Amino acid sequence: xxxxxxxxxxxxxxxxxxxxxxxxxxxxxxxxxxxxxxxxxxxxxxxxxxxxxxxxxxxxxxxxxxxxxxxxxxxxxxxxxxxxxxxxxxxxxxxxxxxxxxxxxxxxxxxxxxxxxxxxxxxxxxxx
Amino acid sequence: xxxxxxxxxxxxxxxxxxxxxxxxxxxxxxxxxxxxxxxxxxxxxxxxxxxxxxxxxxxxxxxxxxxxxxxxxxxxxxxxxxxxxxxxxxxxxxxxxxxxxxxxxxxxxxxxxxxxxxxxxxxxxxxxxxxxxxxxxxxxxxxxxxxxxxxxxxxxxxxxxxxxxxxxxxxxxxxxxxxxxxxxxxxxxxxxxxxxxxxxxxxxxxxxxxxxxxxx
Amino acid sequence: xxxxxxxxxxxxxxxxxxxxxxxxxxxxxxxxxxxxxxxxxxxxxxxxxxxxxxxxxxxxxxxxxxxxxxxxxxxxxxxxxxxxxxxxxxxxxxxxxxxxxxxxxxxxxxxxxxxxxxxxxxxxxxxxxxxxxxxxxxxxxxxxxxxxxxxxxxxxxxxxxxxxxxxxxxxxxxxxxxxxxxxxxxxxxxxxxxxxxxxxxxxxxxxxxxxxxxxxxxxxxxxxxxxxxxxxxxxxxxxxxxxxxxxxxxxxxxxxxxxxxxxxxxxxxxxxxxxxxxxxxxxxxxxxxxxxxxxxxxxxxxxxxxxxxxxxxxxxxxxxxxxxxxxxxxxxxxxxxxxxxxxxxxxxxxxxxxxxxxxxxxxxxxxxxxxxxxxxxxxxxxxxxxxxxxxxxxxxxxxxxxxxxxxxxxxxxxxxxxxxxxxxxxxxxxxxxxxxxxxxxxxxxxxxxxxxxxxxxxxxxxxxxxxxxxxxxxxxxxxxxxxxxxxxxxxxxxxxxxxxxxxxxxxxxxxxxxxxxxxxxxxxxxxxxxxxxxxxxxxxxxxxxxxxxxxxxxxxxxxxxxxxxxxxxxxxxxxxxxxxxxxxxxxxxxxxxxxxxxxxxxxxxxxxxxxxxxxxxxxxx
Numbered sequence: 010x011x012x013x014x015x016x017x018x019x020x021x022x023x024x025x026x027x028x029x030x031x032x033x034x035x036x037x038x039x040x041x042x043x044x045x046x047x048x049x050x051x052x053x054x055x056x057x058x059x060x061x062x063x064x065x066x067x068x069x070x071x072x073x074x075x076x077x078x079x080x081x082x083x084x085x086x087x088x089x090x091x092x093x094x095x096x097x098x099x100x101x102x103x104x105x106x107x108x109x110x111x112x113x114x115x116x117x118x119x120x121x122x123x124x125x126x127x128x129x130x131x132x133x134x135x136x137x
Numbered sequence: 138x139x140x141x142x143x144x145x146x147x148x149x150x151x152x153x154x155x156x157x158x159x160x161x162x163x164x165x166x167x168x169x170x171x172x173x174x175x176x177x178x179x180x181x182x183x184x185x186x187x188x189x190x191x192x193x194x195x196x197x198x199x200x201x202x203x204x205x206x207x208x209x210x211x212x213x214x215x216x217x218x219x220x221x222x223x224x225x226x227x228x229x230x231x232x233x234x235x236x237x238x239x240x241x242x243x244x245x246x247x248x249x250x251x252x253x254x255x256x257x258x259x260x261x262x263x264x265x266x267x268x269x270x271x272x273x274x275x276x277x278x279x280x281x282x283x284x285x286x287x288x289x290x291x292x293x294x295x296x297x298x299x300x301x302x303x304x305x306x307x308x309x310x311x312x313x314x315x316x317x318x319x320x321x322x323x324x325x326x327x328x329x330x331x332x333x334x335x336x337x338x339x340x341x342x343x344x345x346x347x348x349x350x351x352x353x
Numbered sequence: 354x355x356x357x358x359x360x361x362x363x364x365x366x367x368x369x370x371x372x373x374x375x376x377x378x379x380x381x382x383x384x385x386x387x388x389x390x391x392x393x394x395x396x397x398x399x400x401x402x403x404x405x406x407x408x409x410x411x412x413x414x415x416x417x418x419x420x421x422x423x424x425x426x427x428x429x430x431x432x433x434x435x436x437x438x439x440x441x442x443x444x445x446x447x448x449x450x451x452x453x454x455x456x457x458x459x460x461x462x463x464x465x466x467x468x469x470x471x472x473x474x475x476x477x478x479x480x481x482x483x484x485x486x487x488x489x490x491x492x493x494x495x496x497x498x499x500x501x502x503x504x505x506x507x508x509x510x511x512x513x514x515x516x517x518x519x520x521x522x523x524x525x526x527x528x529x530x531x532x533x534x535x536x537x538x539x540x541x542x543x544x545x546x547x548x549x550x551x552x553x554x555x556x557x558x559x560x561x562x563x564x565x566x567x568x569x570x571x572x573x574x575x576x577x578x579x580x581x582x583x584x585x586x587x588x589x590x591x592x593x594x595x596x597x598x599x600x601x602x603x604x605x606x607x608x609x610x611x612x613x614x615x616x617x618x619x620x621x622x623x624x625x626x627x628x629x630x631x632x633x634x635x636x637x638x639x640x641x642x643x644x645x646x647x648x649x650x651x652x653x654x655x656x657x658x659x660x661x662x663x664x665x666x667x668x669x670x671x672x673x674x675x676x677x678x679x680x681x682x683x684x685x686x687x688x689x690x691x692x693x694x695x696x697x698x699x700x701x702x703x704x705x706x707x708x709x710x711x712x713x714x715x716x717x718x719x720x721x722x723x724x725x726x727x728x729x730x731x732x733x734x735x736x737x738x739x740x741x742x743x744x745x746x747x748x749x750x751x752x753x754x755x756x757x758x759x760x761x762x763x764x765x766x767x768x769x770x771x772x773x774x775x776x777x778x779x780x781x782x783x784x785x786x787x788x789x790x791x792x793x794x795x796x797x798x799x800x801x802x803x804x805x806x807x808x809x810x811x812x813x814x815x816x817x818x819x820x821x822x823x824x825x826x827x828x829x830x831x832x833x834x835x836x837x838x839x840x841x842x843x844x845x846x847x848x849x850x851x852x853x854x855x856x857x858x859x860x861x862x863x864x865x866x867x868x869x870x871x872x873x874x875x876x877x878x879x880x881x882x883x884x885x886x887x888x889x890x891x892x893x894x895x896x897x898x899x900x901x902x903x904x905x906x907x908x909x910x911x912x913x914x915x916x917x918x919x920x921x922x923x924x925x926x927x928x929x930x931x932x933x934x935x936x937x938x939x940x941x942x943x944x945x946x947x948x949x950x951x952x953x954x955x956x957x958x959x960x961x962x963x964x965x966x967x968x969x970x971x972x973x974x
Contacts, residue, residue: 147422148575155628201641301551301553303520307547315558317553317556331556333560333578
């Protein structure tokens with residue numbers, strides 16, 4: 010399975026919500042860009058106010074790094090792919106990259122698993 | 138309430154001190170108003186002698202500056218702003234007849250004692266002397282159309298501006314004047330526009346520097 | 354006619370004023386009267402939502418490097434410019450509460466209700482509940498005093514209220530360090546907040562005045578608004594659980610920008626085409642005079658650039674020291690049967706129960722007799738154990754007197770009493786081995802006799818597990834902390850204080866990294882009750898009792914200072930150059946000193962020395 014890090018075209022400046030209570034997404038992420046990663050789930054933390062997915066990604070040189078993907082609140086993820094996601098799953102994720110490169114962090118835009126299950130493609134499936 | 142007061146600009150500084158076209162924040166302007174506001178051109182207003190549209194009653198109190206509040210007479214409270222050199226008159230008695238419509242409109246004032254239970258009506262300067270038991274309520278309408286915000290959000294002739302002025306005094310001696318406003322304008326707003334503004338009491342007229350609407 | 358109206362009106366208003374302000378003298382539960390004043394004033398009850406006003410500024414977070422309208426001082430500005438949003442990945446930051454008055458600036462639901470005495474129907478308190486972080490505030494209306502300065506702080510703080518006419522005025526102290534704006538602008542734990550609540554129909558306007566002597570040059574006042582919801586929204590919870598958001602991140606990583614290296618410092622000003630000087634905040638941005646400050650655009654830009662680096666004379670702490678200095682010993686229950694005794698040098702902790710008293714540190718000794726008397730009030734049985742967290746005289750000065758006032762009945766009549774004269778006729782003093790060695794070396798009186806070296810020392814005492822852990826090469830090479838597990842109180846010694854930079858004694862084996870490791874060890878043992886409030890309590894070596902939040906703050910500060918000094922060392926800087934770079938600039942206003950036994954420069958020198966030449970025995974935990 011090809012595991013690559015791809016930089017997609019920058020999306021239009023989006024609805025970076027300064028209404029976010031805990032933090033401003035635009036302060037944490039570059040909401041004008043979207044990147045894509047493919048890799049293996051290392052850990053899924055179902056949490057409030059935000060869940061986190063840790064994805065092991067191998068780059069072109071074979072170097073492995075774990076990416077940290079911020080996802081929606083536990084309550085928002087009921088009945089979605091989140092109910093069955095587990096360590097070892099192979100996924101492709103698109104997200105906004107974190108402003109601090111050392112964090113290897115993305116804000117989830119969408120996720121697709123090799124079995125076809127996904128999140129982020131239907132209305133209302135937004136991390137906020 | 139009389140004396141000199143200075144705006145405390147606070148974190149609204151971008152909108153109050155450096156207004157730019159299209160930057161409306163949370164103003165509930167409707168589509169018609171948006172189309173008008175998106176063409177705001179202060180230079181054009183100044184050339185047409187309409188620079189004071191941004192200093193109309195709904196917006197003048199939000200423009201950073203100083204106020205001078207006095208009693209014009211026992212029934213009329215006067216607020217003079219140094220920004221824009223505007224004068225607002227609050228009438229406790231009857232409104233003047235045949236008043237020409239202007240950007241400050243006609244303002245009817247009353248002391249609102251709220252929960253203090255006295256029924257709410259009081260007259261003129263005597264009410265002010267009773268102390269900070271209530272608020273000053275001012276309802277302004279019949280305003281010549283102008284801007285509700287400094288960057289060209291319009292208000293119509295149908296607009297009603299309701300203001301509450303409350304005084305608080307801190308143990309340190311600092312006095313604040315809190316202004317809560319509601320602008321109702323179904324022509325241009327999808328819902329009432331609320332603002333909360335406050336001023337700090339000044340000892341004297343220092344820095345009270347009247348400047349015309351066009352900055353001269 | 355006008356005169357009659359005025360007279361009638363005056364009478365009406367006078368009556369109304371009296372009605373609004375009648376209060377019985379400030380009876381409070383403390384003096385036993387317990388009734389509280391009969392208070393009448395505006396009813397604020399109901400469900401409310403924040404009304405976003407003309408601007409977005411009422412919301413919580415704000416843009417990076419937008420500090421306009423806030424009278425922050427230079428230290429606060431550098432604090433904010435050092436803050437990246439990824440600081441929030443630090444475990445203790447993920448679920449932090451909302452400090453007063455920031456409590457009101459979240460886009461969520463609020464509920465306000467009264468609590469009345471069930472028998473007299475007098476108003477005891479107003480309660481404010483905010484959905485975000487499930488903030489819960491009590492505003493006491495019964496005249497009770499605020500707690501002493503050494504009592505713990507919370508995000509809600511301690512609030513008392515009174516009516517000024519129709520306005521409810523609330524004064525809040527005992528606040529934790531929080532945000533003025535959640536883009537890095539801090540509000541210190543020395544802040545007093547006064548809020549004025551005015552209701553008109555279905556709107557409440559809140560004018561909050563934030564008086565922060567540490568981070569503001571003058572009080573910041575800000576107005577916000579709540580709008581009543583006719584129907585209860587039935588949405589009141591906000592669960593938050595922290596987690597390892599960044600996989601594999603070590604606990605001594607605290608994201609920060611080095612001075613002058615924040616890549617986003619100009620972003621807001623540039624994007625919005627605003628003067629940078631205005632975006633960087635300061636008292637002049639609060640007032641109309643800002644226009645004058647930016648008139649000369651070149652001068653304004655130069656001033657803005659200068660403000661993005663440390664400058665000005667050295668600062669000293671502006672936070673009041675909560676340690677009582679009245680010559681008396683002040684006792685406060687911390688949790689369970691563990692008490693703080695404050696007033697004689699370093700803090701003293703005492704655990705009491707059916708077996709006797711377990712004392713941690715004994716103070717300077719100047720008030721030892723009063724300490725003994727205070728312990729006797731708590732415990733009918735004598736002091737059995739004393740544990741010294743360090744050898745320093747302000748922690749061990751009372752050893753001799755407290756030891757002789759105590760007794761260790763586990764020794765009397767035992768095998769040991771046959772071998773040692775007077776065995777058990779005094780309390781047993783325990784410490785880490787190096788603390789004993791240092792005390793003997795320096796001929797300090799009554800050194801410990803019972804020591805531990807690398808492993809924890811444990812006892813089951815007065816119905817709970819008591820553990821003492823050595824903290825290698827923290828402030829010295831002999832530090833230890835004590836955890837009373839049932840009470841869930843940690844006595845930290847000088848590893849943690851709320852009054853000064855840690856006294857890292859490099860000559861006696863102290864090191865910055867060891868100190869950071871020790872703080873992280875404490876944080877690995879703490880559990881909060883809710884959103885960084887409550888739970889495990891910590892008695893510091895000096896200063897007020899806290900929970901985990903303040904320990905995390907202290908750890909964060911030391912990691913950030915370490916990063917700055919390490920960067921200087923990596924660049925080949927000398928000690929003098931490092932001192933000149935002001936690596937503690939944003940914290941000096943809270944912990945700094947330019948005179949006395951432990952100054953900022955001495956601290957920076959200790960940091961530099963211990964980073965350049967770490968002690969050999971230092972072990973990371």
